[in-house]
């Protein structure tokens with residue numbers, strides 16, 4: 001009997017970028033299988049090749065060797081079933097926030113939703129990311145974090161089979177970030193879509209993921225280790241802060257990054273944990289004072 005196709009499969013992927021000094025091998029032998037509805041985070045040092053992996057799944061880059069299959073079909077071009085939230089928010093500058101989302105919604109729902117249903121849907125998604133007050137502003141009239149939120153609304157509004165998110169919450173303040181992380185967990189539970197998210201934030205990776213894929217340093221980067229995050233859902237960030245299993249996972253990721261894949265300028269794990277604890281404390285104090293001010 002033939003096996004049903006895997007949902008998303010990267011097999012023996014290499015990519016060589018042409019450079020003036022000859023080809024640069026960014027990825028070598030990347031293998032990864034992802035199940036339908038799984039939430040996978042990619043983590044690794046800057047420049048290791050995380051965005052490149054995402055761009056291959058998005059169909060924006062073509063692997064030099066090996067390839068990517070989605071539900072048994074080869075990925076070789078972008079498609080609306082794979083929505084991307086780009087690392088450097090990519091909105092069309094001549095369109096308002098509303099129109100940027102509308103463009104994607106028309107592409108996906110143009111034949112199935114009426115005009116008023118589409119309007120409601122666009123507004124709903126912009127309000128999810130707290131951008132309903134600035135719907136009619138153009139990208140050059142809003143901040144970087146706000147542009148990022150419009151990009152997230154645009155991707156969510158497409159109800160894609162696969163969401164590809166490149167550091168989606170990196171430019172946001174702590175409260176907005178926490179709110180959007182929670183919304184994303186809820187939306188993903190309802191829609192059962194597959195998410196691949198790149199992050200530099202260890203807590204974000206552990207809180208959101210079913211698996212964390214840790215990449216080795218480049219050039220010729222590959223999958224180093226994969227950590228299964230076996231924490232029950234729904235997950236509550238406050239309850240998890242004192243959970244020993246949660247902290248064990250967190251430590252495993254830090255160990256991978258700051259011991260096993262240490263770069264000359266990266267701190268040791270204990271120093272990094274101390275720094276992260278300080279950063280966390282600062283964030284909690286900041287959130288509390290922001291809550292008081294609101």
Ligand SMILES: Nc1ncnc2c1ncn2[C@@H]1O[C@H](COP(=O)(O)OP(=O)(O)OP(=O)(O)O)[C@@H](O)[C@H]1O
Nearest residue numbers: 017018024026045046047048049050051052053218
């Ligand atoms: N189009 C390109 N042409 C040439 N080299 C490229 C290209 N895209 C990426 N690279 C190189 O491939 C490597 C991986 O880049 P990539 O953007 O995937 O890293 P990353 O892990 O996403 O980094 P960061 O965390 O800083 O975003 C880097 O050395 C980068 O310079």
Ligand SMILES: [Mg+2]
Nearest residue numbers: 050051087166
């Ligand atoms: Mg990147």
